Amino acid sequence: DAGITQSPRHKVTETGTPVTLRCHQTENHRYMYWYRQDPGHGLRLIHYSYGVKDTDKGEVSDGYSVSRSKTEDFLLTLESATSSQTSVYFCAISEGSGDTQYFGPGTRLTVL
Amino acid sequence: QQPVQSPQAVILREGEDAVINCSSSKALYSVHWYRQKHGEAPVFLMILLKGGEQKGHEKISASFNEKKQQSSLYLTASQLSYSGTYFCGTALVGSNYKLTFGKGTLLTVNP
Numbered sequence: 001d002a003g004i005t006q007s008p009r010h011k012v013t014e015t016g017t018p019v020t021l022r023c024h025q026t027e028n029h030r031y032m033y034w035y036r037q038d039p040g041h042g043l044r045l046i047h048y049s050y051g052v053k054d055t056d057k058g059e060v061s062d063g064y065s066v067s068r069s070k071t072e073d074f075l076l077t078l079e080s081a082t083s084s085q086t087s088v089y090f091c092a093i094s095e096g097s098g099d100t101q102y103f104g105p106g107t108r109l110t111v112l
Numbered sequence: 113q114q115p116v117q118s119p120q121a122v123i124l125r126e127g128e129d130a131v132i133n134c135s136s137s138k139a140l141y142s143v144h145w146y147r148q149k150h151g152e153a154p155v156f157l158m159i160l161l162k163g164g165e166q167k168g169h170e171k172i173s174a175s176f177n178e179k180k181q182q183s184s185l186y187l188t189a190s191q192l193s194y195s196g197t198y199f200c201g202t203a204l205v206g207s208n209y210k211l212t213f214g215k216g217t218l219l220t221v222n223p
Binding site: 040041042043044045048058059090097098100101102103104105106 | 114144146152209211215
């Protein structure tokens, strides 16, 4: 199994509060991704990173920001959480841009 | 641009075969197949690149029809462990290889 961890694994927060999710990898892969998974929508890309301090938007990036200051860590921040951001968030990594993506265990976020 | 998967759900008895399809309206560079069990992360099965190749993984194989922009996942002699939701992720030609996932196919294998 690829060495990917996510923290926290579960979080309940209130509308309007900031939330940061962390993805940590031990594989030294260049690419890292954040997806959200909701019933009826499948996996949707939020943001991705192709190197330290290099990030780009995915299809559902509104309301989210990311940062990558080290190869092994990719942070996802919800500046002001809303109920529509209740979801399961998965981090993924890949060696190259078109290579296999390996997923972390996920974080279940509930915004009340 | 989200690929369309069919069927949405399928129920099998152990030992039966199934085919799951993934179609795109635009030119594909690659198709990635994943299986996800309830409450777990998606697990990679295989990747197919344009060129119409077919790949196999134990009793699970897949094909990629470049002309139709369609991939099919074949599960033969299904086992109970095959149960889960199958997703295809597609990368369009010229998309910087970003994946867009289908909504999934729920496969249930019963004894």
